[in-house]
Amino acid sequence: MQPTGQVKICPAEKSRLRKHRYWQSGELITIGTFAALIKISTMVIAIAGGGMNPVSMVLKNIAATSLLIILVYKVRKFGVLAMFSVISGLVSLLLMGGNAMLLIGSIGAGLICDGLVFVVSGYSKTWAMVLGVGLYDLLARAISLGYSWFFFQEQIGLFFMGAVVVGIGYAGCLIGLATGVFFARELRHAGIIRQ
Amino acid sequence: MQALFGSSAANAAGAENVIQALDVRTRMLICVVASATVIFIKDWYPLAMLGAASFVYAAAHNRFRVLAVAYAAVSVMALTALGCVYVMLVFMPEMGDMGLGPFLNPFLRVVILIHVVLALAISSRVKELLSTLKSLRLPLFVYLPATVMIRFIPSFINDVRLIRETLKIKGYAVNPLTLTLRPALTLRLLFAPIVVRALRSSDELAVAAELKGLGYADRMTFIAQNRFRPADYIAFAVTVILAVAAL
Secondary structure: OOOOOOOOOOHHHHHHHHOOOOOOHHHHHHHHHHHHHHHHHHHHHHHHHOOOOHHHHHHHHHHHHHHHHHHHHHOOOOOHHHHHHHHHHHHHHHHHOOOHHHHHHHHHHHHHHHHHHHHHOOOOOHHHHHHHHHHHHHHHHHHHHHHHHHHOOOOHHHHHHHHHHHHHHHHHHHHHHHHHHHHHHHHHHOOOOOO | OHHHHOOOHHHHHOOOOHHHHOOHHHHHHHHHHHHHHOOOOOOHHHHHHHHHHHHHHHHOOOOHHHHHHHHHHHHHHHHHHHHHHHHHHHHOHHHOOOOHHHHHHHHHHHHHHHHHHHHHHHHOOHHHHHHHHHHOOOOHHHHHHHHHHHHHHHHHHHHHHHHHHHHHHHOOOOOHHHHHHOHHHHHHHHHHHHHHHHHHHHHHHHHHHHHOOOOOOOOOOOOOOOOOOHHHHHHHHHHHHHHHHHO
């Protein structure tokens, strides 16, 4: 009886299979899932809050930042925030009317914050990840406000209105940093996050 | 968002209008050109000209109801914002001049972007979007999460509906009143189940992707090649001419 199950692989194929990829499929899928989840949860809270409700403005930012913290906890790699920005911005542009100009700024903010977290602790310390996400939220909002200044340059009052709304939202982000760490620890305790 | 469900009458009938005949990449380029151009225009008449041109572009899709809803939303936002600005002007008169140009320009910019972005969002079907992402020759690390996100949004919307139904059965209502009066409870009730569901789904999908060897191919092969047609070149040329003329 001849031995079965012997598959010959040519050397080129072997080296290709051995090729190390920086992003694993599982990590990319997690980023995509969380990008979708953040979009949906913020949209649901905004709709449930009934528009210009300051409580819902704060709550949706708490939810978004908490989810971002959980994502960074789960995928601890340089570029996770930039990757999240690319995916979220690209899909927003295609499906939900996102602004093309904000995408570039958002990717820049992601790269800066990824760099900060990487330099400070290499994604090993919780406080560094919290700092990175907090700065990312701040930079992304600053870029949005910069773009809206061009938009509302003739009516600077409208720009200030927007700035107040963004400020209220950022207060939610700051709370979300703490709740995100709390959720991530609970999920790690439950064995859902393993890092 | 409607593209996710692919339920529009036009899509169901398989009919193609002028916008759907254009490649998705052309529609994306039009969005980029429009969003870059509007911030450099300071006068109201070139903005009004671009607004009219973008209206023709959006109206070619024959989805006037969606346009009307978008206009209504912008009007409500504009009226709210203007009301607040008038209140601010009472206390700080140096903040702004309410002439015709300064009054119209911000809203004309918003309307132009709504036209081009709605045309992109309404007319793209999921299949078309996925093939576009492929045809953009994006690397796998961009293509894979984007595909997951597009595929997952309808699933999460459905999950949220199920959670709301479950909460109703248990006697909790999620509405502006409960969200304002009991924000922590509402957030917890909505947030916890959907996060656990998302994490589980991403783990299952990741295992499935690993088992299928996703990401180990050297390059993707395409069943159909998306190529620009003469209509795409014409649409892009018209967009550039209009943008240059407006500037």
